[in-house]
Amino acid sequence: MPEHLISTDDFCSHYKVEYSFINSLQQHGLIEITSIDQHSFIDHDHLKNIEKLVRLHYDLDINLEGIEAITYLLNRVKNMQAEIIALKNRLRLYEDKQVSDTF
Amino acid sequence: MEYVDYYKVLGVDKKATADDIKNAYRKLARKHHPDLNPNDKEANKKFQQINEANEVLSDPEKRKKYDQYGKDWKHAEEFARRGSFGERQRQSQRQYSNQGGQTFSGGFGEDDFSDFFASMFGGQESRGRSRQTKFRGQDYNAELKLDLIDAYKTHQQTITVNGKNVRITIPAGIENGQQIRLKGYGAPGVNGGPNGDLYITFSITNNTNFKRMGNDLYTTVEIDLYTAVLGGEVTVDTLSGKVKLKVKPETQNETKIRLKGKGFPVYKKEGEFGDMFITFSVKIPTNLTEKQKELFKELAKTTS
Numbered sequence: 001m002p003e004h005l006i007s008t009d010d011f012c013s014h015y016k017v018e019y020s021f022i023n024s025l026q027q028h029g030l031i032e033i034t035s036i037d038q039h040s041f042i043d044h045d046h047l048k049n050i051e052k053l054v055r056l057h058y059d060l061d062i063n064l065e066g067i068e069a070i071t072y073l074l075n076r077v078k079n080m081q082a083e084i085i086a087l088k089n090r091l092r093l094y095e096d097k098q099v100s101d102t103f
Numbered sequence: 104m105e106y107v108d109y110y111k112v113l114g115v116d117k118k119a120t121a122d123d124i125k126n127a128y129r130k131l132a133r134k135h136h137p138d139l140n141p142n143d144k145e146a147n148k149k150f151q152q153i154n155e156a157n158e159v160l161s162d163p164e165k166r167k168k169y170d171q172y173g174k175d176w177k178h179a180e181e182f183a184r185r186g187s188f189g190e191r192q193r194q195s196q197r198q199y200s201n202q203g204g205q206t207f208s209g210g211f212g213e214d215d216f217s218d219f220f221a222s223m224f225g226g227q228e229s230r231g232r233s234r235q236t237k238f239r240g241q242d243y244n245a246e247l248k249l250d251l252i253d254a255y256k257t258h259q260q261t262i263t264v265n266g267k268n269v270r271i272t273i274p275a276g277i278e279n280g281q282q283i284r285l286k287g288y289g290a291p292g293v294n295g296g297p298n299g300d301l302y303i304t305f306s307i308t309n310n311t312n313f314k315r316m317g318n319d320l321y322t323t324v325e326i327d328l329y330t331a332v333l334g335g336e337v338t339v340d341t342l343s344g345k346v347k348l349k350v351k352p353e354t355q356n357e358t359k360i361r362l363k364g365k366g367f368p369v370y371k372k373e374g375e376f377g378d379m380f381i382t383f384s385v386k387i388p389t390n391l392t393e394k395q396k397e398l399f400k401e402l403a404k405t406t407s
Contacts, residue, residue, distance in 0.1 A: 004297075034106040055138055092279075
């Protein structure tokens, strides 16, 4: 097994979650599972996202449909935050009157 | 250190049942949880308070202690010794020092309890964290302050996170608000899990006369009236040194010119630069002598 993978069984045992939950996340297209020799694995790079989905479900009691909607909205928030930063940086150009008068 | 009213934080009364507390916690957590409020420091802080209140009130033993001594914690001698220990430990956990004056903070706040909590319950491990610390290490978030001149060149900086020196290369052209990830520089993983990551957000201050927009720089250069009318040369500062510019005769006020490749470096594209835009501001002479005034009058007559 490559070093950057963790078996789904180990993941479920470490994080105390049901295998069916991970399976449902995959079926909803919310996570990626790697299959090798009929065993399923999770890439370390995807752990952060899966941890978040686990917290939403187990800590905040949000069902899969809710998680799906939240994931979509969080992506929008992320894009909007990036746009706000870009706009703020652009706004800096106009903060100095001397420069702003010329553009 | 202030008394924290955990009942008030969760919006429940002192007779609240375990279910009332659980429901109140979940309702508030759904609103303020950091996963649902990315990059929102206020929500993160609020969630820490909610989490701490839940940590105490959902644990019968802690809740009993809190109800018994909470309000009088200042006078409860049995907590005093533990309190000073808790505070010391908390401080050592929080100090992510560095050499360049940058500020560092742990990312996910669930282990960041108030001084009041530390004084009553010491540095106990939170039950709420158990799910997170079983495998992958926690991420750290940090803010690194640079000035525009620093961001102009690829350079290295050594920062210290949790007592560990980390030498990072900051590519030229980094943007204000941009975040980079240093894989594996977060908290160590457990049970063979990977380390967390270190996320550094750059805050770039600009103390120069240039305004930056993306990869382009903007500045205003004053030229005297005679150079504007008759043409000539001016020396202009750029971030890569001084440049001599020709001014065409009859240059109008607010004329803009572009210096190709004299802007800011393009992030991670070595040798590529944006442009610099210069606006000429024509300065009208003041304190004219009588002779100069006469000459201007003569000049004015020729145009009428």
